[in-house]
Structures are given as C-alpha cells and as structure tokens.
Amino acid sequence: xxxxxxxxSIVSPIVSRITAxxxxxxxxxxxxxxxxxxxxxxxDSWPTYGSQPPESITVESGQxxxxxxxxxxxxxxxxxxxxxxxxxxxxxxQDGYVQVKSIDGTTIIDNLNNGADGTFSDTFVALExxxxxxxxxxxxxxxxxxxxxxxxTKLVINGGFDVNTDYWDSTFVNISVDAGRMKIDGNGxxxxxxxxxxxNNLVAGNTYNITLDFEKVTADFRVRIDSTDILPMTQTDxxxxxxxxxxxxxxxKFVASNNANCLCYLDNISVxxx
Numbered sequence: 001x002x003x004x005x006x007x008x009s010i011v012s013p014i015v016s017r018i019t020a021x022x023x024x025x026x027x028x029x030x031x032x033x034x035x036x037x038x039x040x041x042x043x044d045s046w047p048t049y050g051s052q053p054p055e056s057i058t059v060e061s062g063q064x065x066x067x068x069x070x071x072x073x074x075x076x077x078x079x080x081x082x083x084x085x086x087x088x089x090x091x092x093x094q095d096g097y098v099q100v101k102s103i104d105g106t107t108i109i110d111n112l113n114n115g116a117d118g119t120f121s122d123t124f125v126a127l128e129x130x131x132x133x134x135x136x137x138x139x140x141x142x143x144x145x146x147x148x149x150x151x152x153t154k155l156v157i158n159g160g161f162d163v164n165t166d167y168w169d170s171t172f173v174n175i176s177v178d179a180g181r182m183k184i185d186g187n188g189x190x191x192x193x194x195x196x197x198x199x200n201n202l203v204a205g206n207t208y209n210i211t212l213d214f215e216k217v218t219a220d221f222r223v224r225i226d227s228t229d230i231l232p233m234t235q236t237d238x239x240x241x242x243x244x245x246x247x248x249x250x251x252x253k254f255v256a257s258n259n260a261n262c263l264c265y266l267d268n269i270s271v272x273x274x
Contacts, residue, residue: 034076038147040062041059043059045076046064047074048075049073049134052071054067063146065143065144066142068141070141071136075133075134080126080129081154082129083160085124085125085153086123087149088124088133088150090135090145091118092113092118094144096136096137097113099112099134100131101132101134106127108126108127115138131150133148154270155199155202155270155271155272156269157197161182161266162180164177168196172192172194173187194255195253197252199252199271200248201248202245202248202249207243210231210243210269211270212239212267213237213238214239216234216264219262220233221256224255233264
C-alpha cells in the first residue's frame with residue numbers, strides 16, 4: 001500500500017467551485033456528486049492538488065492520463081454531510097491510486113485500489129462538510145483513471161443540520177440552524193406554515209419510515225406527506241412513523257399549528273425503506 005504525503009494545499013480553482021456544486025446538487029437519492037468523472041472530452045473540474053502537480057494531464061479515449069513524479073495529483077472537492085456514508089467507485093490502471101481526504105487533510109481512504117488495475121469500490125464516512133477526491137500517481141509516475149463516482153444515497157438530504165438548512169424550503173415560517181438543529185419560527189404569520197423537502201426515487205407501493213427528533217417550544221407540529229397529515233407531534237420527543245409511497249416523489253412537510261408564534265426545533269430527520 002502506498003502511503004501518500006499529499007498535503008491539503010489546494011489551488012484556488014478547486015475551492016471556488018464548491019458553491020457551484022452545492023447549488024447544482026438536487027435533493028434526491030443517488031445523486032452523482034462528482035463532476036466530469038468519465039472524462040469524455042476533457043479534464044475539466046479536476047485541478048492539480050498538492051505541491052508537485054503532474055507534468056502531463058491528458059484525456060485519451062475517454063480516460064484521464066497523468067504523468068509526473070510520485071504523488072503528483074489532481075483532485076475535486078465534493079459537498080458531504082458529517083457522519084454520512086458515501087459509495088465511491090473508480091477505474092484505475094498503471095500506477096495510479098485514488099485517495100479520499102477530509103477538507104482538513106485527514107485521510108479517510110488511503111488507497112482505494114491498493115496498486116492494482118481495474119474497477120474498485122468502497123464506502124466512506126464523511127468527517128466534514130467537504131471531502132476531497134484525489135487521483136494520484138505512484139512510484140512510476142504514470143496513471144490512468146476513469147468512471148470516478150461518489151453518490152449521495154440518502155432519501156433526505158441534510159437532515160442533521162450541521163451547518164445550514166440547504167435543501168429545505170420554508171412556507172410562512174423562517175428556518176435557520178440553531179446548535180446543529182433546524183429552528184422553525186412562525187415569523188408572526190397566522191397561517192399553517194411549514195418546512196419541507198421533496199423526497200425522490202421512491203417506489204410506489206413501498207413502505208418508508210420517517211424518524212426525527214422534535215423539541216416543542218410554543219406550538220404543536222405535525223408530519224405531513226403531500227397534503228395528508230400522518231403524525232401529530234405534541235411534546236418534545238423522538239418520533240417515528242411509516243407511510244406508503246403513492247408516487248416516486250413526495251413532499252415531506254413539518255407543519256405548524258395555526259399559531260402565528262409557533263416555534264420548534266427539528267433534528268436527525270431520516271427517511272428509509274422498511
């Protein structure tokens with residue numbers, strides 16, 4: 001196994017594209033987080049990484065070819081959720097290898113393919129809200145890469161609210177992050193306000209389980225699927241409820257009582273197939 005001395009020093013192009021990735025990632029399971037992992041025409045979205053960039057970066061027959069000194073690399077930053085699992089896959093030839101690192105430089109996967117040729121896969125757990133996928137060179141200084149893939153597999157995205165409320169919408173309420181939870185505030189509007197997210201890639205007729213932590217402050221809330229209320233939440237507790245999907249996409253809502261001053265906190269929202 002190669003142990004890489006790659007640093008977390010990253011050139012500006014890879015940093016500047018984080019916002020663009022986050023904005024383009026929709027709230028659906030099996031979303032591909034890697035941009036241009038198939039190298040059909042070019043190596044765009046894979047800037048150089050570390051202190052010794054590759055001497056040559058070319059695309060031939062839809063594959064990325066790197067040449068340079070040992071540990072020369074290109075990389076891409078993807079948005080991740082702390083504590084969530086992500087499947088990674090890659091095709092590698094010659095003496096290339098694939099690494100996964102947290103944005104702070106902590107190694108998560110040191111060498112996906114362990115020096116072998118072929119298609120390789122694994123699953124990693126994100127340590128930070130950004131994770132670096134690195135394509136690097138071994139001792140011979142040559143590597144071929146293709147079909148780099150990391151997918152978002154959760155049915156609900158950002159149900160832990162570690163940093164922000166991305167992927168959640170609000171109607172007649174304000175939503176924000178407070179101590180790692182989503183705060184829902186009625187904002188003085190006398191209406192049935194709610195926070196919501198579209199849940200995609202369901203199978204009609206299948207049963208799914210919703211779990212969450214709820215802290216009541218000034219009003220009751222209820223869990224709603226599309227226009228149907230399925231669970232009242234009247235006290236601070238952890239809740240669980242099943243529903244049967246009637247279409248591939250439903251809207252999960254957390255709806256306030258008809259109370260202009262409603263306030264609650266939600267955390268650890270998850271939807272899984274039963």
